[in-house]
Amino acid sequence: MFFNGSIGIFLDFYELTMAQVYFERNLLGKATFSLSIRTRPKNRPFFLFAGLEPFLNLLKNFKFKDADLEYLENLKIFKPSFLDYLKNFSFKGSIRCIPEGTIFFENEPICEVESDLISAQIIETLIINTLHIETLIATKALLCVNSAKGIPIFDFSARRTHGIDSSLHVARASYIAGFSGTSNVLAGKLWKIPVVGTMAHSFVEVFSSEEEAFKAFSETYPDRTILLIDTYDTIGATKKIIKLKSFFEENKISLKGVRIDSGNLVELSKKVRKILDKGGLKEVQIFLSGSLDEKEIKKLLKAKTPVSGFGVGTKMGVSEDAPYFEMGYKLVEYEGKPCFKLSPKKELLPGSKSLYRVWDEKDQFLFDLIALKDEFVDLSSYPKSTNLLKVVYKDDKILYHESLENIRSRVKEELKRNYRKRVKVSKAVKALYKHLKKKFLYSKENT
Amino acid sequence: MFFNGSIGIFLDFYELTMAQVYFERNLLGKATFSLSIRTRPKNRPFFLFAGLEPFLNLLKNFKFKDADLEYLENLKIFKPSFLDYLKNFSFKGSIRCIPEGTIFFENEPICEVESDLISAQIIETLIINTLHIETLIATKALLCVNSAKGIPIFDFSARRTHGIDSSLHVARASYIAGFSGTSNVLAGKLWKIPVVGTMAHSFVEVFSSEEEAFKAFSETYPDRTILLIDTYDTIGATKKIIKLKSFFEENKISLKGVRIDSGNLVELSKKVRKILDKGGLKEVQIFLSGSLDEKEIKKLLKAKTPVSGFGVGTKMGVSEDAPYFEMGYKLVEYEGKPCFKLSPKKELLPGSKSLYRVWDEKDQFLFDLIALKDEFVDLSSYPKSTNLLKVVYKDDKILYHESLENIRSRVKEELKRNYRKRVKVSKAVKALYKHLKKKFLYSKENT
Numbered sequence: 001m002f003f004n005g006s007i008g009i010f011l012d013f014y015e016l017t018m019a020q021v022y023f024e025r026n027l028l029g030k031a032t033f034s035l036s037i038r039t040r041p042k043n044r045p046f047f048l049f050a051g052l053e054p055f056l057n058l059l060k061n062f063k064f065k066d067a068d069l070e071y072l073e074n075l076k077i078f079k080p081s082f083l084d085y086l087k088n089f090s091f092k093g094s095i096r097c098i099p100e101g102t103i104f105f106e107n108e109p110i111c112e113v114e115s116d117l118i119s120a121q122i123i124e125t126l127i128i129n130t131l132h133i134e135t136l137i138a139t140k141a142l143l144c145v146n147s148a149k150g151i152p153i154f155d156f157s158a159r160r161t162h163g164i165d166s167s168l169h170v171a172r173a174s175y176i177a178g179f180s181g182t183s184n185v186l187a188g189k190l191w192k193i194p195v196v197g198t199m200a201h202s203f204v205e206v207f208s209s210e211e212e213a214f215k216a217f218s219e220t221y222p223d224r225t226i227l228l229i230d231t232y233d234t235i236g237a238t239k240k241i242i243k244l245k246s247f248f249e250e251n252k253i254s255l256k257g258v259r260i261d262s263g264n265l266v267e268l269s270k271k272v273r274k275i276l277d278k279g280g281l282k283e284v285q286i287f288l289s290g291s292l293d294e295k296e297i298k299k300l301l302k303a304k305t306p307v308s309g310f311g312v313g314t315k316m317g318v319s320e321d322a323p324y325f326e327m328g329y330k331l332v333e334y335e336g337k338p339c340f341k342l343s344p345k346k347e348l349l350p351g352s353k354s355l356y357r358v359w360d361e362k363d364q365f366l367f368d369l370i371a372l373k374d375e376f377v378d379l380s381s382y383p384k385s386t387n388l389l390k391v392v393y394k395d396d397k398i399l400y401h402e403s404l405e406n407i408r409s410r411v412k413e414e415l416k417r418n419y420r421k422r423v424k425v426s427k428a429v430k431a432l433y434k435h436l437k438k439k440f441l442y443s444k445e446n447t
Numbered sequence: 448m449f450f451n452g453s454i455g456i457f458l459d460f461y462e463l464t465m466a467q468v469y470f471e472r473n474l475l476g477k478a479t480f481s482l483s484i485r486t487r488p489k490n491r492p493f494f495l496f497a498g499l500e501p502f503l504n505l506l507k508n509f510k511f512k513d514a515d516l517e518y519l520e521n522l523k524i525f526k527p528s529f530l531d532y533l534k535n536f537s538f539k540g541s542i543r544c545i546p547e548g549t550i551f552f553e554n555e556p557i558c559e560v561e562s563d564l565i566s567a568q569i570i571e572t573l574i575i576n577t578l579h580i581e582t583l584i585a586t587k588a589l590l591c592v593n594s595a596k597g598i599p600i601f602d603f604s605a606r607r608t609h610g611i612d613s614s615l616h617v618a619r620a621s622y623i624a625g626f627s628g629t630s631n632v633l634a635g636k637l638w639k640i641p642v643v644g645t646m647a648h649s650f651v652e653v654f655s656s657e658e659e660a661f662k663a664f665s666e667t668y669p670d671r672t673i674l675l676i677d678t679y680d681t682i683g684a685t686k687k688i689i690k691l692k693s694f695f696e697e698n699k700i701s702l703k704g705v706r707i708d709s710g711n712l713v714e715l716s717k718k719v720r721k722i723l724d725k726g727g728l729k730e731v732q733i734f735l736s737g738s739l740d741e742k743e744i745k746k747l748l749k750a751k752t753p754v755s756g757f758g759v760g761t762k763m764g765v766s767e768d769a770p771y772f773e774m775g776y777k778l779v780e781y782e783g784k785p786c787f788k789l790s791p792k793k794e795l796l797p798g799s800k801s802l803y804r805v806w807d808e809k810d811q812f813l814f815d816l817i818a819l820k821d822e823f824v825d826l827s828s829y830p831k832s833t834n835l836l837k838v839v840y841k842d843d844k845i846l847y848h849e850s851l852e853n854i855r856s857r858v859k860e861e862l863k864r865n866y867r868k869r870v871k872v873s874k875a876v877k878a879l880y881k882h883l884k885k886k887f888l889y890s891k892e893n894t
Contacts, residue, residue, distance in 0.1 A: 010614070012605055012630040013644030021667045027653060071636040077668070117653065124647075125631075128606040129614065136609075158459055159575040160771050162583075162609035163616055167457070167576065169609070183459040184572075189518040197460030202568065202778035205786040206474060220468045221524070231788045232887060262790040314771050323770035324607050324761050331649035339652040342679045343709040440679060 007061045007126070009068040015122040016072070020082045022118050029335035031120045032352040035111040035127060036330075037135075038345075041322035046103045046419050048142045048411065049110060050173045051134030053100065055127060056398045059091050062126060091119055095393035098355065100402065101138075101176055101410035102388060105421045108368060109332075109353040112389060117334065124329045132327045133166060134173040140319040141177035142411070143294035144312055149301060152180035152309045154196050156289060157317025158187075170317045176407050183311070191404060198224075198259065204231040211240050218253045226257040226287055229272070234260055238272045242279030257285035257308060265290070266303040273306040291315065340436045349425065350432050358385040365417045371426035454508045454573070456515040462569040463519070467529045469565050476782035478567045479799040479820075482558040482574065483777075484582075485792075488769035493550045493866050495589045495858065496557060497620045498581030500547065502574060503845045506538050509573060538566055542840035545802065547849065548585075548623055548857035549835060552868045555815060556779075556800040559836060564781065571776045579774045580613060581620040587766040588624035589858070590741035591759055596748060599627035599756045601643050603736060604764025605634075617764045623854050630758070638851060645671075645706065651678040658687050665700045673704040673734055676719070681707055685719045689726030704732035704755060712737070713750040720753040738762065787883045796872065797879050805832040812864045818873035 022028065037047060064072075064086040072078050072086070093115025104110050111131065113120050144153055155174045161167040164186075171187030181194035188195035199217055207213035210232065218225040229237035241258065248255055258276075260268050265288050276284050288300065289311030297310055314320065330348050331339045338350035352373035358366045361383040368388075371377045379385040392400035469475065484494060511519075511533040519525050519533070540562025551557050558578065560567050591600055602621045608614040611633075618634030628641035635642035646664055654660035657678065665672040676684035688705065695702055705723075707715050712735050723731050735747065736758030744757055761767065777795050778786045785797035799820035805813040808830040815835075818824045826832040839847035 007611075009636060010605070010611055010631075010633045012603070013632050013635070013642045014630065014646055015644075016632065017644060017664075017668065018646050018650045021650070021663050022653075024667060025663060031653075033649070068636065072632075075642070077671070121647075121649065125606045129608065129611060132607055133609045156459070158457070159572045160579055160774065161576065162580045162765070162770075163613035164454075164457055164576060165612045166610035183461065184457075185460050185463065185519075186457045188460070189456055189515065195460045195522070197462075197464060199461055199465050200568075200571075201788045201790060202480070202786070203465045203468070205778050205788060206469075206478075206564065206781050216468050216472060217464075220471060221464065224524070230790045233789065262792060264791075318609070318765075318770040320770055323609075323765040323767055327607065331652050334653050339649070341648045341652060343648060343677045344711075345709060 007058055007063070009064065009071070010129075011122055011125045015124055016078070019118045019122055020078055022121070023082050023085055028116045028118065030114060031117040031331060032333040033113045033120050033124070033329050034109045034332045034353060035113075035131065036109055036328065037106050038326035038328060040106040040421075041325070043321055044139055044143075046105055046139075046421070047135055047325070048138040048177060048414075049098050049102045049104055049131075049135055050100045050138035050176050050407075051131040051169065052097055052392060052400060053402065054134065054169065054172070055130035056095075056393055056400060058126060058130060059123060059393070060398065062089075062091055062123060064089055089119070090396060091115070091123060092396050093119055093393070094391060094395075096389040097392045097400070098388040099390065099400075099407070099410065101407035101414065103414045103419045104388075105368065105423050107349070108370060108423060109355055109389070112332075112352060112373075114352070128327050128329050132325060133169045135327070136319045136323075136325055137170045137173035137316070138177045140316050140322070141174035141179055144297060144310075144316055145178035146415070147294040147297040147301070148310060151301075151307060153178075153297075154309065154311050155179050155182040155184065155316070156311040156313035158182075158184040160314040161317045167317070172404070174316060175404060176411060178408065178411055179312075180309075193404070198226040199228050201228060201231045201261075204228060210237055211244060214241065214244060215247060218248065218255060219251060222251065222253040223256075225253065225255055226259050227255070228261060229258045230260050230262050230268075234263060234268045235271055235275070238275045241284075242275060242281065245280060255281065255284050257287050259287040259289060259311070261290045265300060266305045269305045269307060285309070287311065289313065293320065338432055338436065340433065342437070342440065349429055350436055351429065353389075353429070355388045356385055357388050358382045359417065360384075363417060365419045365422075367422040367424055369424045369426060370429060372428050372432070375426055375428045377426060454505055454510070456511065456518070457576075458569055458572045462571055463525070466565045466569055467525055469568070470529050470532055475563045475565065477561060478564040478778060479780040480560045480567050480571070480776050481556045481779045481800060482560075482578065483556055483775065484553050485773035485775060487553040487868075488772070490768055491586055491590075493552055493586075493868070494582055494772070495585040495624060495861075496545050496549045496551055496578075496582055497547045497585035497623050497854075498578040498616065499544055499839060499847060500849065501581065501616065501619070502577035503542075503840055503847060505573060505577060506570060506840070507845065509536075509538055509570060511536055536566075537843060538562070538570060539843050540566055540840070541838060541842075543836040544839045544847070545835040546837065546847075546854070546857065548854035548861065550861045550866045551835075552815065552870050554796070555817060555870060556802055556836070559779075559799060559820075561799070575774050575776050579772060580616045582774070583766045583770075583772055584617045584620035584763070585624045587763050587769070588621035588626055591744060591757075591763055592625035593862070594741040594744040594748070595757060598748075598754060600625075600744075601756065601758050602626050602629035602631065602763070603758040603760035605629075605631040607761040608764045614764070619851070621763060622851060623858060625855065625858055626759075627756075640851070645673040646675050648675060648678045648708075651675060657684055658691060661688065661691060662694060665695065665702060666698060669698065669700040670703075672700065672702055673706050674702070675708060676705045677707050677709050677715075681710060681715045682718055682722070685722045688731075689722060689728065692727060702728065702731050704734050706734040706736060706758070708737045712747060713752045716752045716754055732756070734758065736760065740767065785879055785883065787880065789884070789887065796876055797883055798876065800836075800876070802835045803832055804835050805829045806864065807831075810864060812866045812869075814869040814871055816871045816873060817876060819875050819879070822873055822875045824873060
């Protein structure tokens with residue numbers, strides 16, 4: 001989508017070294033890998049899933065080009081027959097996944113990939129990387145949306161996200177979570193997200209005075225001007241705006257708002273509001289930005305700060321208080337046999353799975369149930385339930401297409417459902433885990 | 448470089464709204480913007496600069512394509528004459544910058560851009576974004592390198608960096624800082640960084656037993672096998688390797704090492720080392736990975752853990768304990784006049800600058816001096832000094848090309864120079880700041 005380079009070669013080297021062994025030994029049986037997040041950071045009540053459509057689009061472009069193969073050949077590790085195999089590679093398989101905009105919890109299988117062993121293995125880095133960044137940001141952005149209680153929030157993070165494609169993921173994921181727009185023009189174009197922005201402090205500095213800067217900007221944008229008022233002195237700038245009132249009227253300028261980007265936002269907003277109201281500019285809105293996140297927004301609203309919109313930047317765009325999730329992609333089944341491992345803190349529920357979600361008659365969340373994929377589970381005594389894992393890719397076709405507006409609606413609905421962690425594991429999964437562990441311990445004793 | 452999309456449109460919307468005002472009013476005078484980091488996180492003794500060459504390459508591709516202009520036109524905010532201007536835009540100007548691999552401190556001008564006002568303004572998001580991510584990661588990676596005291600470290604972070612191009616920046620920046628290689632194949636190809644990697648837990652799980660997995664892998668890679676031994680039971684796996692000794696000998700396999708990815712790495716490494724030594728596999732090295740960062744590495748080495756290499760992933764790749772720096776790009780001069788602002792905590796040293804670095808006769812760091820660009824400073828009483836800001840871009844040409852090996856050497860040299868924050872501000876800069884503030888306060892009193 002927004003990365004047109006050699007996607008096929010975006011992988012961890014071990015995926016190729018393993019793949020060559022599989023290729024040589026004809027280990028091409030059907031494998032299932034399962035994606036989940038191992039632990040949940042303290043300040044995240046749940047996760048919000050995003051990134052699926054960008055991932056699927058990248059997956060379609062996961063091809064090894066001539067230059068890639070030449071590079072690999074020069075490493076003198078891979079044999080010609082294996083490189084030939086890569087040359088013809090394109091991902092074929094089946095992917096089941098929860099829809100974007102769905103809330104989920106740690107250790108739940110949120111995406112399962114079934115394919116031949118090599119194909120399923122060599123997309124590991126791509127699938128984690130893409131789903132990780134958007135889920136990370138959607139989850140953080142949702143906290144901001146919740147704090148803002150309906151007041152619009154805008155993504156201002158482009159300059160300090162980790163690279164350009166991160167900025168695009170961030171704009172998309174925060175929009176999914178309920179942000180109202182972004183300052184990121186490229187994201188606006190790619191995802192049809194509303195773009196916003198007015199002026200920087202530098203704009204004010206260029207002119208001989210703040211008044212001149214304000215006049216120039218509002219003349220060019222009579223219908224959409226938001227003036228940045230904290231370049232020198234926020235209160236002083238507000239008074240200057242009052243003095244410009246007749247200028248605005250004469251030039252048919254309807255000033256939309258002012259933005260404060262620094263200082264004590266509570267105090268300043270209240271003072272500015274008073275001055276504007278007294279000066280006959282009641283309709284002029286106040287927008288706030290500058291190191292905001294969900295905690296700051298909460299504080300601002302608790303202090304009854306008069307505000308019509310927030311610009312939220314870096315702290316959301318890098319998920320500052322939890323800049324990564326322990327997302328992993330693990331082999332759970334090979335040739336019909338469940339797989340598992342016992343690495344400390346990296347233990348695994350074996351087998352291909354389903355993830356059932358159960359609601360009560362008022363659409364409130366009751367619990368999730370992790371079951372084996374083909375296990376019969378009787379949820380008929382509950383008013384409403386579904387297997388969250390839907391087929392989103394089959395053979396070589398993407399079956400998931402959803403508008404961002406649709407996903408945004410889902411998130412809004414999700415927020416009404418009273419989620420908190422209640423995840424059950426089916427008896428069959430537990431029994432399988434126990435059985436495998438016992439078998440392993442038995443074999444250990446006997447070697 | 449690794450982003451072939453519409454770079455021209457990667458900007459914050461306000462850069463365009465400001466630019467249109469400048470364009471309409473013919474405000475096309477020469478402007479200087481200065482890049483610096485406002486504050487230094489507690490756990491960063493200094494910053495390590497990186498990202499310059501990728502930025503310059505992106506800058507050369509900063510063009511508005513037809514589809515971009517069509518998108519902008521449809522926003523109904525920009526006039527045809529301005530869109531025509533953008534159509535023909537390509538960055539021309541002069542950029543002075545410190546070399547990659549240079550250590551620096553907060554509030555130092557590390558890069559200054561001189562161009563017409565519009566050109567200098569609309570690259571704001573691009574320059575911050577690109578220099579920020581690599582400087583962020585180089586700085587973090589250097590802490591890891593310092594902790595590892597000469598033991599090789601490898602970048603394993605590709606799966607959890609924030610997007611794909613972030614993974615490439617991370618591989619490059621960590622290599623600059625002194626990492627020995629990366630697992631990221633695309634980065635290896637792009638930057639000619641050595642790639643490393645062997646097997647995942649999934650590899651072991653695919654085979655009927657660990658022995659079979661170990662045999663298969665080492666047969667394919669007789670000269671470079673590192674076996675992952677913590678899938679089920681690290682000690683058990685090590686004993687199995689001892690039993691495979693004759694298999695290795697018969698098949699002319701020289702086992703390079705084992706990797707432990709979980710558990711108590713200190714204890715396990717010591718036990719594994721003993722078993723290997725006793726079993727006649729003294730030459731087999733131990734590699735460690737799993738949630739490592741500079742603090743963990745320090746602990747491991749303090750506990751005298753036997754180890755020949757570290758795989759460092761997510762915590763470095765997202766700079767976990769400080770996932771962003773407050774990097775900003777500020778107008779400091781317009782049409783020869785110094786600019787400044789007084790926004791709380793965002794105050795600014797006015798004027799185009801030079802950044803002098805002064806060393807003693809033993810090449811030890813003495814201090815930095817921030818001066819005006821054309822100010823005469825007398826540093827002749829010091830053994831060695833230089834203006835760190837070198838011209839790296841002139842008119843429409845990139846003048847900076849440096850091999851990664853060269854930059855790595857610079858970093859190695861930097862580490863010997865005993866850096867700690869000692870930054871002076873020249874009298875002329877101080878006087879200018881005072882003068883502007885006074886002038887502003889005076890004008891405020893008189894309005």
